[in-house]
Amino acid sequence: MYKYEVIVYWSEADDAYIAEVPELPGCMADGATYEETVKNVQVIIAEWIETAKASGREIPTPKGRLLYA
Numbered sequence: 001m002y003k004y005e006v007i008v009y010w011s012e013a014d015d016a017y018i019a020e021v022p023e024l025p026g027c028m029a030d031g032a033t034y035e036e037t038v039k040n041v042q043v044i045i046a047e048w049i050e051t052a053k054a055s056g057r058e059i060p061t062p063k064g065r066l067l068y069a
Contacts, residue, residue, distance in 0.1 A: 002045045003062040008037055023060045024048050 008019045017034055019041035021027040029044040031037030052059050 001042060002049075004045060004060075005063070006038065006041055008034060008041075021045060021048075023063060 004021050004023050006019050006021055008017055010016075011018045011030075014030060016030045016032060017037040019029045019031075019037045021041065021044075024045065027041075027044055027048045029037060029041035031040050049059055
């Protein structure tokens, strides 16, 4: 399991839970339940990191809870 901060919230517009990873730009996932969303975002984090490595981009070190969150 990755240790990046994940913000999960309910989206009425999407009728789903949304998970965002602030330290990884554009890294988001959704799901019908909170638990499914957290599981899905772990997969997306792995894919984000894999894509960044393949592109030669820097992978941010997880900072945990951000001060502004």
